[in-house]
Amino acid sequence: MSRPVVVVGSVNLDRSLYVEHLPAPGETVLAHDRHVCVGGKGANQGVQAATSGARVIFIGAVGRDEHAKFARRALAEAGVTAVLEECDEPTGQASITVDDAGENCIVVDSGANAAISEAAAVDALREVSHEGPLVLVCQGESPAAIVDAVAHFSVQGGHRFVLNLAPVIDVNVATLRTSDPLIVNESEAQSLLARFEVPGAASLTLALHAALGVPVVVTRGAQGADVVERDGEFMHVPAVTLTGSVVDSTGAGDALVGGTAAALSAGQVLVDAVQAGVGAAASVLGRRGASPHQHAPTGRGEATR
Ligand code: RIB
Numbered sequence: 001m002s003r004p005v006v007v008v009g010s011v012n013l014d015r016s017l018y019v020e021h022l023p024a025p026g027e028t029v030l031a032h033d034r035h036v037c038v039g040g041k042g043a044n045q046g047v048q049a050a051t052s053g054a055r056v057i058f059i060g061a062v063g064r065d066e067h068a069k070f071a072r073r074a075l076a077e078a079g080v081t082a083v084l085e086e087c088d089e090p091t092g093q094a095s096i097t098v099d100d101a102g103e104n105c106i107v108v109d110s111g112a113n114a115a116i117s118e119a120a121a122v123d124a125l126r127e128v129s130h131e132g133p134l135v136l137v138c139q140g141e142s143p144a145a146i147v148d149a150v151a152h153f154s155v156q157g158g159h160r161f162v163l164n165l166a167p168v169i170d171v172n173v174a175t176l177r178t179s180d181p182l183i184v185n186e187s188e189a190q191s192l193l194a195r196f197e198v199p200g201a202a203s204l205t206l207a208l209h210a211a212l213g214v215p216v217v218v219t220r221g222a223q224g225a226d227v228v229e230r231d232g233e234f235m236h237v238p239a240v241t242l243t244g245s246v247v248d249s250t251g252a253g254d255a256l257v258g259g260t261a262a263a264l265s266a267g268q269v270l271v272d273a274v275q276a277g278v279g280a281a282a283s284v285l286g287r288r289g290a291s292p293h294q295h296a297p298t299g300r301g302e303a304t305r
Contacts, residue, residue, distance in 0.1 A: 005135045012092035163182050165192060198211050
């Protein structure tokens with residue numbers, strides 16, 4: 001029987017502007033389109049895991065504001081059960097710029113995501129863990145203490161801990177060593193490796209595996225993903241050939257993580273799960289925004305199209 005996927009992570013309101021090219025420092029460019037939807041790496045991963053067929057519970061924090069209502073609605077529409085702590089901080093927001101090649105720049109205002117309390121997160125985990133072993137998923141948009149607490153909870157309860165350290169934050173080494181797998185992109189892998197001394201590994205994935213001794217996935221965009229299993233076996237998962245052009249790469253990495261987590265929860269081995277994740281990532285590249293659930297407040301200045 002498949003395990004529930006429990007994502008402990010961020011949820012944001014994403015405002016994306018579409019431009020011909022990303023502005024250089026000091027440059028002003030004019031947008032030719034806009035899009036507003038619910039995002040946040042945690043929420044995106046939860047939504048994708050549900051889309052890929054998993055039963056998903058999302059644990060996070062929102063403000064006492066309109067954006068929180070949109071987040072709740074979007075998660076519910078995606079079939080994700082949301083356990084959201086209400087904080088005094090506003091719901092997280094992301095300001096995203098996407099160029100005509102689909103590349104993006106993202107600035108996140110964490111808001112409530114940074115204010116989530118460890119006690120609330122762990123209480124919520126205790127509630128849902130009655131159902132048996134879980135696949136627990138965290139990202140680097142949560143405070144390091146929360147990620148460390150989820151890893152600790154995972155070890156104690158015999159759950160599977162999937163860590164997408166995006167962005168790289170200063171979690172405990174014990175947390176990194178609990179990951180099964182650790183999923184990072186190439187620049188995150190490089191910045192994480194700066195914490196360790198690994199002589200002469202043939203790839204970033206092998207170097208992280210040598211440093212941590214856990215299964216590692218390094219995502220490589222159009223090159224697919226590299227996987228190193230716990231026993232050190234290296235495998236490359238090629239990217240899926242796209243049928244259309246890339247409209248917006250925002251959330252593609254999250255789709256990979258969510259798709260992988262869903263496949264792991266259904267009992268697939270890591271390399272097959274990553275193959276499913278790579279397919280999920282390809283499936284979102286032709287749409288605008290990080291999630292299919294487009295929401296906007298009714299107030300002025302928040303129109304969607
Ligand atoms: O990975 C994409 C996500 O990063 C966006 O949805 C944005 O909210 C930021 O968290």
